[in-house]
Amino acid sequence: MAGGRSRHDEAVEPAADLLSPAGDELLELLGGEEISPDRALRLAEQLRGRYPADLVAAALTQQSLRVAGRAKFSRADEMYFTRAGLEQASSELTSEHSARRFAGRGLVADLCCGIGGNLTALARVAGHVLAVDADLRTLKLAMRNVVVNGAAGHVTPLCADVRDLALTGDFEIPVAGAGSWTRVEAVFIDPARRSGERRLRAGDSRPPLDWCFGLADQVGAVCIKAAPGLPHELVPADWEVEFVATGRNLKEALLWSPALATSSRRATILPAGQTMTAEPGEAVRVGAPGEYLLDPSPAVTRAGLVEDLARSVGAWKIDAMIAFLASDAAISTPFARTLRVLESMPWNERQVARRLRELGIGTADIRRRGLAGDVERIHHRLGLQGDGSATIVLTRRSGKPWSLICVPVDS
């Protein structure tokens, strides 16, 4: 293998023993069920006579990680995780989405591959993937996970610091139709966003984002997965920033180099993958709240596409600076939650509390945007009573504190 420094002599940590036949046997015995802490204690005592104590402990931990992993992976019960690896792994859904732009590429490098979330999806669409991670134990788990997910033949592991790789060199990897020495055609990198136990600030990573952007000087086609809270100004002007949400949950920012970019800013909503981009257009008017209020997806807000959304659905803004939109029609869009407005009034805590009592609202979810105040305390002081439920929006209308009592469109 050219192009990198390998570290196969690194010490194998205890959890790696789970990849042994005894580890397999133990995990099989645990049977894929969620294990309560009491049962875990009893099992640990029973099994310690037959297996080394550290292997039993590792298997019990692995079992609980697999249960947690179900939220991200359909085959979690057969996969292998470390706690940090699972926490940082991209889910199957988001990985499949980011891998799409790599379809048909020959050799793709997955730098900082972790336990293989993105790796598995890349291996399904690219000719071959070079999987690189500095942590040998994590890399071994990634390779096992690729096997579990049926993509094993398409991946070559390399334990190395990605900063030591010469990506412009040839790698001895058999890619169908390209001979045995192959160049990396595209790079996916998901740098670590924690250092040991410590979470790094949004925009900070290991390796740092600046270094990741520089990869495009070696291999034109690069995608960087970043925290969705990253400051926009860190991204070079000719790169695309795509904010990806699963339902209403903002998951990640994908930074696409010019060679892979398809727009400047994009918001994508999974699982269906509806996507919107910045379209030039006239400024959106600011007016009084209408019969409906649109609460844009955080992916739309982060991508700075609120006005684009307003233009596309014929809505208007209720304040020049605030990301709520108004409409007189019950708009159905994947890019916003639509609420029916029951009451729209200046924000006055006493008056709003009285109106809520009149409406019989006993349960409320308070959404605050552009207005100061402790939501929990306000909630408490409103003294809600009744069988009804509502969303109380505290915001600004043309610069003034404003409140809207709303319900979802179908209630």
Ligand SMILES: C[S@@+](CC[C@H](N)C(=O)[O-])C[C@H]1O[C@@H](n2cnc3c(N)ncnc32)[C@H](O)[C@@H]1O
């Ligand atoms: C965010 S995780 C990757 C998660 C992965 N994309 C997934 O879906 O499972 C980051 C990984 O980067 C690795 N890493 C951090 N710095 C590195 C470096 N300089 N060289 C190689 N790997 C590195 C860590 O060991 C960790 O496994």
